[in-house]
Amino acid sequence: MSAGEPPVLLAAVHGTRDPAGMAQLHRLLGLVRRQRPQLTVTHGCLGPAAPTLAEALARASGPVVVVPVLLGPGYHLRVDIPGVLRRAGRPHVRTARALGPDPLLAEALAGRLHQAGLRSPDPATGVVLAAAGSTDPAAAPATRRLARLLGARLGTPVSTAFLGGPAPRPAEAVSRLRRAGRERVALAPCLLAPGDFARRAAGCGADITGAPLGAHPAVARLILRRYDEALACPESGRGPLPELIIR
Template sequence: MSDAPVLLAVAHGTRETAGVATTEALVARVRALRPGLRVERCFLDLVSPSLPEALARLRGDVVLVPLLLGTGYHVRVDIPSALAGAPRLNARIARALGPDPLLADALTDRLHEAGWRADEGPLVLAAAGSTDPAANADTAAMARLLSERLPGAAPVVPAYLCAAGPTPAEAVAALRAAGHSRIAVAEYLLGPGFFARRATRSGACLTSAPLGAHEALARLVVRRYDEALTMPPPAIRREPVQNSSAEPPGISVR
């Protein structure tokens, strides 16, 4: 596969050492799934190499796979803007990872690992949240996919740790007020960090771990790469730069 386009995994970036380690572990699993394919990684913020640095090192064909769970500002604006500064590359941008049934599989595994049982009642899906309605809509769609994946189609309420509502704590409180006594929170986050810690303080009976370097997640990265290869390279244009991130400064766990 030496002539195949490079897979460039684009992660959000975080100052959390464990969060960076999670990205590295996920990329390692992707490499193991596709031996012979050149797989690189970069970060949109806080960690090197940055996306522009990674693009400057590449030549020829490349597929950028966002390690992001929704189609928000980073996918729509930041990544295309960076590509506009790398005209020598023949580049495609893959879809964001979510929503997807493979993520429902990974979320279910994490819930079971935390001790959740299918008969315990409703779930709250805790996402980072965004000022971009499209990203939050992706989370709501993921909640529906997770509900369909669970026995008896257990209700799953989407919640957001910043920038949108309800928060996980509000969703848990509302479910308790509706008469549910056993409520679990599924962390719809890629790695440990600020938001993951906040999700554990929602008042639920249990909270699952972030998705991490789950095998299903690695398979999804490869799937997004393969999907992108079937599409023609898009016309890259630069949009006005603005910062829509609602994360606290220096904190990122998407």
């Protein structure tokens, strides 16, 4: 990296064996590059795909900002990413916070629901936000906060469900809304890419199911927002970074 170049944005993604899922992640990072063309954007995987986060970190020269492309708190954010950085021994690495909850995620979730056919919600339509789920105690409250943000954007209350970890499961949440008198139910999967969780969400019995967030422009803007926040916050890293204003 030459003098004056911004630190590398290293996206820490979950990764998947599903080729369609990895293709979506690559398209998302392509949007990030187009929104900030002077920025070097690369990625490392926390799950079953290459390159690993450790490999990507080893290839990145100079200052780095790791942006967890994760939709909320969990084990990867609390344990895996700090462990990789500790073992790497890199002095100039900052770590951003998770993407969610955030109004930009609510914007993307609402957009996917509208693309799937949801119109302005009415008293006959219920909405469920389905997250992957985690045993991390901060995960469920973060999902409920995101549900409130989505509800404010849609103009209707949004229930929460989890594909793993805590209850209820999406099918149960859909059934509850039907028993409560909702004629239609829309499901918003809080997932980035196609894969097993997305297939399970699609089979929960909702009338409308949004697609995974994937390469949504609002998600790309959010990744850059987390990058900029990490640069601006001296507590976000393990050492000093050059004083840069990133536009």
